[in-house]
Amino acid sequence: MDLPHGSSVSINGARLVDRINELAQIGAIDGTRGCSRLAFSDADLEGRDLVVTWMRDLGLTVTIDAVGNVIASTSSDGAAGAVMTGSHIDTVGTGGRYDGNLGVLAGLEVIEATLAAGIDLQRPLAVAFFSNEEGSRYPPDMMGSLAYVGGMSVESVLEVKGADGTVVGQELERIGYRGPAPCPGAVPHAYVELHIEQGPVLDRAGLSIGVVEGVQGISWTELLLTGQSNHAGTTPMTLRRDPMAVAAAVTVAARDIALELGGTQVATVGSLTLHPNLVNVVPAHVTMTIDLRNTDEEALQFAERDLEKRTAQLAKAEGVEVKSRTLARFEPVEFDSRVVDQIEQLATTRGLSTKRMPSGAGHDAQMLARICPTGMIFVPSVDGISHNPAEHTDEQDLIIGTQLLADTLLALTEVTW
Amino acid sequence: MDLPHGSSVSINGARLVDRINELAQIGAIDGTRGCSRLAFSDADLEGRDLVVTWMRDLGLTVTIDAVGNVIASTSSDGAAGAVMTGSHIDTVGTGGRYDGNLGVLAGLEVIEATLAAGIDLQRPLAVAFFSNEEGSRYPPDMMGSLAYVGGMSVESVLEVKGADGTVVGQELERIGYRGPAPCPGAVPHAYVELHIEQGPVLDRAGLSIGVVEGVQGISWTELLLTGQSNHAGTTPMTLRRDPMAVAAAVTVAARDIALELGGTQVATVGSLTLHPNLVNVVPAHVTMTIDLRNTDEEALQFAERDLEKRTAQLAKAEGVEVKSRTLARFEPVEFDSRVVDQIEQLATTRGLSTKRMPSGAGHDAQMLARICPTGMIFVPSVDGISHNPAEHTDEQDLIIGTQLLADTLLALTEVTW
Numbered sequence: 001m002d003l004p005h006g007s008s009v010s011i012n013g014a015r016l017v018d019r020i021n022e023l024a025q026i027g028a029i030d031g032t033r034g035c036s037r038l039a040f041s042d043a044d045l046e047g048r049d050l051v052v053t054w055m056r057d058l059g060l061t062v063t064i065d066a067v068g069n070v071i072a073s074t075s076s077d078g079a080a081g082a083v084m085t086g087s088h089i090d091t092v093g094t095g096g097r098y099d100g101n102l103g104v105l106a107g108l109e110v111i112e113a114t115l116a117a118g119i120d121l122q123r124p125l126a127v128a129f130f131s132n133e134e135g136s137r138y139p140p141d142m143m144g145s146l147a148y149v150g151g152m153s154v155e156s157v158l159e160v161k162g163a164d165g166t167v168v169g170q171e172l173e174r175i176g177y178r179g180p181a182p183c184p185g186a187v188p189h190a191y192v193e194l195h196i197e198q199g200p201v202l203d204r205a206g207l208s209i210g211v212v213e214g215v216q217g218i219s220w221t222e223l224l225l226t227g228q229s230n231h232a233g234t235t236p237m238t239l240r241r242d243p244m245a246v247a248a249a250v251t252v253a254a255r256d257i258a259l260e261l262g263g264t265q266v267a268t269v270g271s272l273t274l275h276p277n278l279v280n281v282v283p284a285h286v287t288m289t290i291d292l293r294n295t296d297e298e299a300l301q302f303a304e305r306d307l308e309k310r311t312a313q314l315a316k317a318e319g320v321e322v323k324s325r326t327l328a329r330f331e332p333v334e335f336d337s338r339v340v341d342q343i344e345q346l347a348t349t350r351g352l353s354t355k356r357m358p359s360g361a362g363h364d365a366q367m368l369a370r371i372c373p374t375g376m377i378f379v380p381s382v383d384g385i386s387h388n389p390a391e392h393t394d395e396q397d398l399i400i401g402t403q404l405l406a407d408t409l410l411a412l413t414e415v416t417w
Numbered sequence: 418m419d420l421p422h423g424s425s426v427s428i429n430g431a432r433l434v435d436r437i438n439e440l441a442q443i444g445a446i447d448g449t450r451g452c453s454r455l456a457f458s459d460a461d462l463e464g465r466d467l468v469v470t471w472m473r474d475l476g477l478t479v480t481i482d483a484v485g486n487v488i489a490s491t492s493s494d495g496a497a498g499a500v501m502t503g504s505h506i507d508t509v510g511t512g513g514r515y516d517g518n519l520g521v522l523a524g525l526e527v528i529e530a531t532l533a534a535g536i537d538l539q540r541p542l543a544v545a546f547f548s549n550e551e552g553s554r555y556p557p558d559m560m561g562s563l564a565y566v567g568g569m570s571v572e573s574v575l576e577v578k579g580a581d582g583t584v585v586g587q588e589l590e591r592i593g594y595r596g597p598a599p600c601p602g603a604v605p606h607a608y609v610e611l612h613i614e615q616g617p618v619l620d621r622a623g624l625s626i627g628v629v630e631g632v633q634g635i636s637w638t639e640l641l642l643t644g645q646s647n648h649a650g651t652t653p654m655t656l657r658r659d660p661m662a663v664a665a666a667v668t669v670a671a672r673d674i675a676l677e678l679g680g681t682q683v684a685t686v687g688s689l690t691l692h693p694n695l696v697n698v699v700p701a702h703v704t705m706t707i708d709l710r711n712t713d714e715e716a717l718q719f720a721e722r723d724l725e726k727r728t729a730q731l732a733k734a735e736g737v738e739v740k741s742r743t744l745a746r747f748e749p750v751e752f753d754s755r756v757v758d759q760i761e762q763l764a765t766t767r768g769l770s771t772k773r774m775p776s777g778a779g780h781d782a783q784m785l786a787r788i789c790p791t792g793m794i795f796v797p798s799v800d801g802i803s804h805n806p807a808e809h810t811d812e813q814d815l816i817i818g819t820q821l822l823a824d825t826l827l828a829l830t831e832v833t834w
Contacts, residue, residue: 011807014653015508030799046545051566077751079501087649092693092695092697092698093693093695094646094693094698094701099730120577133467133475134697135696135697136695136696136697139696141697173653184552197651197652198650198651199648199649199650199651200649200653200656218650220696222696228802228805229511229802229804229805230801230802230803230805231615231616231687231777231778231803231804232687232708232710232804233615233616233633233635233683233708233777233778233779233799234614234615234616234617234685234776234777234778234798235616235617235683235777235801236616236617236683237672237675237676237683237684238681239801242685244668244686244687244689245668245669245686247665247668248664248665248666248668248669249669249673251661251664251665251667251752252662252665252666252669255654255662257663258654259654265654266649266650266652266654267654268649268659268660268697268698269661269662269665269692270649270691270695270696270697270698270700271694271696272661272689272691272693272694273694273767274687274688275690276509276510276511277687277689277690278509278510278553278687278688279552279556279637279639279687279688279706279744280509280551280552280553280558280637280685280708280804281509281511281685281687281804282685282687282688282804283687284511284805289696291696291793292440292695293462293648293649293650294745298443314693324542327696343612350544359650360648360650360651360652361648362650362652363653381651382649382798384651384656384723385646385647385650386647386648386654387646387647387649387698387699388646388698388701389647
């Protein structure tokens with residue numbers, strides 16, 4: 001189908017960058033450009049309050065739902081039937097200033113520029129920030145948008161317990177962001193999210209825009225490996241039941257599986273804890289996580305099964321007990337081809353170099369894709385560094401991406417599906 | 418040479434076991450039979466005070482040296498020229514009640530029984546507990562006995578910083594065990610230490626006594642592996658610099674080296690910490706320890722070189738930086754054959770089943786071996802479990818070992834080298 005193209009607006013790049021930098025002062029990590037604003041923490045609260053203030057300053061209707069998702073709309077009807085954008089403002093423990101924040105503040109900038117231009121919108125515009133996208137403090141990641149689309153009940157969300165022993169519901173009450181708006185939320189007309197790539201592909205290729213076709217499936221598993229703690233000097237190798245030996249071999253196996261499968265498959269052991277963690281003691285148990293991702297669901301399932309099989313074999317050989325628990329599991333997502341085509345076409349019109357690509361990271365957009373036509377725009381991450389205070393995207397790319405977001409959102413206000 | 422055999426005394430097994438159980442109440446780990454009395458902690462202080470009270474109650478001369486080693490002697494000249502025994506009363510974080518404590522309290526029992534029997538000793542008897550044998554809080558292990566024999570200066574000991582940020586000198590002052598006695602200390606006539614085996618050899622073979630011929634060499638290395646922290650979903654496997662991938666492969670390599678070398682070689686990764694330790698973040702760096710042991714110095718050096726080489730290769734292939742630091746290094750020790758023969762002969766006289774064996778663990782005796790004829794007696798550890806609250810030795814074996822210690826110490830008072 002052909003999509004009608006309306007006029008667009010010129011966004012104010014300096015205002016965008018100023019807002020990004022001001023928000024980054026909250027939870028700033030000393031001596032770096034990074035941020036630490038874990039979901040529902042005091043820093044998250046302070047960040048939320050700042051962004052809500054900006055939303056209200058534009059005269060937008062701001063709603064807060066039962067899991068803390070915040071939506072600002074040009075219509076008093078909120079997100080219903082709106083062309084929506086957004087992302088998240090929580091960060092990992094040692095994160096950057098662009099991950100998530102760019103998408104939210106770019107959306108705010110597009111709305112401010114549109115309102116200033118006095119454009120008569122055929123549909124409202126809305127910008128959201130969803131709760132706990134990172135999942136660093138409470139599993140699963142993308143919690144807020146998952147609840148927004150009805151994929152997880154409010155009750156289940158509020159009961160989630162974090163690694164630090166706190167509970168989502170209590171923390172949400174504590175920071176005052178358990179709101180009255182209904183969850184699941186209203187269905188938008190369309191959803192487009194601008195995000196930094198968080199990977200090296202665009203930067204290495206010297207391209208401006210990633211036209212995102214879909215999101216990799218994500219599988220998070222926690223293993224508890226229990227062996228026999230003992231003196232490191234006196235137990236012959238062949239008589240050991242060493243859970244760290246199994247953990248190491250499983251880590252190597254996960255990597256091997258990813259390399260053997262190839263394609264978009266990745267595997268990461270990002271968290272691992274030994275007990276009692278002493279130089280001269282064979283550990284009693286090891287807790288570890290494995291993060292597997294693939295754009296292809298069948299391949300991802302193969303990787304999961306293969307790793308489970310190898311883990312069982314390795315543990316059996318060492319006499320170590322395995323307890324396995326799924327922390328998060330999302331199938332790969334394909335974005336709406338009409339939205340994807342629209343983004344690509346508008347980027348080309350602006351003379352921007354583009355690449356169609358999958359997202360290696362999970363994003364709120366993949367949840368919104370369950371309820372409305374959805375797409376994503378990527379801008380480059382220098383050296384692919386993200387989830388790290390050294391995360392960086394050039395100002396020019398932030399501005400180019402935000403302008404393309406404006407073009408896309410305004411075009412979508414004129415589209416009927 | 419022939420050693421003269423004098424009369425011995427009968428030790429009081431019930432008194433021995435009572436003292437062991439009373440000391441084990443200090444730092445007791447709830448719901449287990451284990452103890453947590455890390456060196457120079459409050460629990461260590463309480464344990465020290467109890468044992469010193471027992472020493473003074475027997476009318477012994479108690480001296481405390483500059484690194485907190487405590488020696489009780491039947492002579493006002495202390496350890497000089499004495500037949501000495503002893504061990505340690507500090508434990509690992511989650512330790513058992515016999516490791517070290519048996520040797521100290523058995524020595525006390527032998528002296529009490531000897532004094533009660535009114536035997537006219539040709540040389541004094543002395544019993545010591547040495548500071549920080551475990552090395553769990555401050556490296557190196559066997560710190561106190563190492564300083565006693567002049568292998569580490571008092572100044573160096575007092576400056577050692579622990580993983581918790583505390584400093585030995587300050588903690589020693591705090592608990593009031595920085596004493597006036599000279600360190601290095603007086604040279605004994607001989608030193609014999611009774612200890613649980615901490616391994617499965619005697620228990621599996623159903624034997625009563627291990628006649629220890631020497632101690633395995635110990636090599637502790639800490640590796641700091643630094644890579645590039647990044648998002649776990651967006652960085653292709655081939656573009657990663659993942660320090661956990663290297664840590665896992667090094668752990669597997671250490672195990673392979675031990676299995677390939679065979680003999681008494683063991684390798685343990687007991688401590689490993691990731692940063693930032695999050696499920697969806699490729700770690701920035703990993704700190705890990707490797708504990709290598711062998712009775713043969715050449716083989717141990719081969720294992721060290723081989724592991725260093727493989728680590729360098731693995732790190733280079735992943736683009737990860739390696740910083741390596743030696744936490745402890747002790748060459749294998751051979752005990753004095755005259756003392757070893759004496760122990761074996763006396764055990765046989767008592768009708769005990771014996772096995773000549775090396776020690777897989779480090780012991781204070783290996784330090785004393787530098788300054789006087791030295792030997793060790795092992796009693797069985799059930800299932801070889803040690804450095805674990807489940808550590809256990811049958812009461813009968815505790816008593817048999819203590820009686821053999823009495824026979825040996827009294828025989829050595831009549832020996833002239």
